Amino acid sequence: MSNLKKILVNKHSCKSIWFMRQAGRYLPEFREIRSKNTNFIDLCLNSKLSSEITLQPIKRFDIDSAIIFSDILLVPYALGQNVNFSKNYGPKLDKLNIDKFLDNSEEMFSRKLEPVYKAIEITRVKLEKKKSLISFVGAPWTLIIYMFNLKESSKEINNEALNDNIKSINKILEKLTNFLCTHIKNQINAGADVVQIFDSWAGIIPKKNIDEYCYKPNAKIVDFCKKEKIPCICFPKGIMEDYEEFNKIVKPDAINLDPLINPSWAKKKLTNVVLQGGLDPKILLQKDDDMIDAATKYMYAFKDIPYVFNLGHGLLPETDPDKVKKLVNFYRNFNG
Ligand code: 1CP
Numbered sequence: 548m549s550n551l552k553k554i555l556v557n558k559h560s561c562k563s564i565w566f567m568r569q570a571g572r573y574l575p576e577f578r579e580i581r582s583k584n585t586n587f588i589d590l591c592l593n594s595k596l597s598s599e600i601t602l603q604p605i606k607r608f609d610i611d612s613a614i615i616f617s618d619i620l621l622v623p624y625a626l627g628q629n630v631n632f633s634k635n636y637g638p639k640l641d642k643l644n645i646d647k648f649l650d651n652s653e654e655m656f657s658r659k660l661e662p663v664y665k666a667i668e669i670t671r672v673k674l675e676k677k678k679s680l681i682s683f684v685g686a687p688w689t690l691i692i693y694m695f696n697l698k699e700s701s702k703e704i705n706n707e708a709l710n711d712n713i714k715s716i717n718k719i720l721e722k723l724t725n726f727l728c729t730h731i732k733n734q735i736n737a738g739a740d741v742v743q744i745f746d747s748w749a750g751i752i753p754k755k756n757i758d759e760y761c762y763k764p765n766a767k768i769v770d771f772c773k774k775e776k777i778p779c780i781c782f783p784k785g786i787m788e789d790y791e792e793f794n795k796i797v798k799p800d801a802i803n804l805d806p807l808i809n810p811s812w813a814k815k816k817l818t819n820v821v822l823q824g825g826l827d828p829k830i831l832l833q834k835d836d837d838m839i840d841a842a843t844k845y846m847y848a849f850k851d852i853p854y855v856f857n858l859g860h861g862l863l864p865e866t867d868p869d870k871v872k873k874l875v876n877f878y879r880n881f882n883g
Pocket of ligand 1 (some may be wrong): 566567568569570571572581587614616617618619620630634637638683745747861
């Protein structure tokens, strides 16, 4: 059993380290592949290259888990919505056609994502047994943000767009959640052993809607994972003290902290759950000593409970890979 799974399933306090967005943007070996593959969705659907990119950070840093190189937006893509990645604007999705969306069958959906499952199969064979292979999905709300183009900025939602689309959102929410469960199951069947559910935009949900758009959909997916015995990690980024309520209602195996969550608060309030991450990825852009000081705070705060070392958000594109190497070395020495 992989270290990560031992922590999530048996709550063993063994060491385990990986990084969100460890495969991609900041690695020169990724950039080389990316420069020759200008369509990002096509790159995600190239099983051989996706597997190669997944393994790049493992080869460089010998970390404990690989996360499959893919994207949360492959789900709307597989449900018939065109996805474009433009350099300066990030992802842009064509207008959602609700009738077309509701017409999707599970078979059609799974068939379109077959290359992702193939990439997982190839990667599992190449990965040492003790290493974990993490699959992931975007939580329904975070996908809805992109599917309905609701985000005004990184902190704010376009309330007008939300109100205009509320009926359609409620109409597709349940079906979207079912497709996400299918995608999780397919990834596990292909050889992944853990799933992480990214609710990256949970922090901009209006307070009055947090139950409906965050707790309930995440809980539905976590219940599915429990029924299927799939270890799961939730990441409701930006919800501040509502992490406590989220944990009580959703009950995931593990929860990823964001940089705004105080480690001692988390240790006290987030019980019956494995903690993961928290360190601000921006600290990897600072001097070595500052990075080590900040990392030590997390390692020290959680030294006597099961804790998976990770960040409070993904590695930034401008991160120097040598900094990541230094952090991994420090972690290995700290934990013996
Ligand atoms: O241009 C490029 O080279 C593409 C950059 C890139 C990469 C490397 C994107 C575009 N996605 C990915 C891969 C990816 N995305 C992974 C696998 C690699 C790994 O983690 O090691 C994962 C787990 C994701 C997840 C993802 N995609 C999230 C959730 C996590 C998070 O960072 O919040 C989100 C929100 C996306 C959407 C997305 N994909 C890419 C971009 C630029 C964005 C938008 C982010 C935003 O709106 O700010």
